Amino acid sequence: MAYNRENGITPQTVMRSLDESLAGVLQADYADLAQEEEALTEFASQADLDAYLSKLEGDMREAAKAFEFERAAKLRDTIRDLRSKEFLFS
Numbered sequence: 111m112a113y114n115r116e117n118g119i120t121p122q123t124v125m126r127s128l129d130e131s132l133a134g135v136l137q138a139d140y141a142d143l144a145q146e147e148e149a150l151t152e153f154a155s156q157a158d159l160d161a162y163l164s165k166l167e168g169d170m171r172e173a174a175k176a177f178e179f180e181r182a183a184k185l186r187d188t189i190r191d192l193r194s195k196e197f198l199f200s
Contacts, residue, residue, distance in 0.1 A: 163192055 114121065153159045170185035 159192065163189060166192075 113119070153162065166185050166189050170182050170189065173179075173182035173185060
């Protein structure tokens with residue numbers, strides 16, 4: 111408190127708008143997952159699935175290079191799920 115008085119600092123509460131709430135962040139995460147789930151039904155052949163997996167792997171590597179580790183982990187999990195469903199085209 112002495113430092114604040116000497117330097118003319120008045121402690122204040124941080125004010126944020128409701129748009130920046132944690133609930134909004136969580137909703138954005140779930141929206142991404144829903145879009146990925148929709149993509150699972152769009153493959154007509156094994157070649158389409160392989161091309162999509164290659165794209166996801168590239169996106170995952172780019173996310174990791176950009177230090178977006180949460181996004182990279184989601185992409186990794188999506189790739190793992192899609193690879194487990196590859197047998198549907200066999």
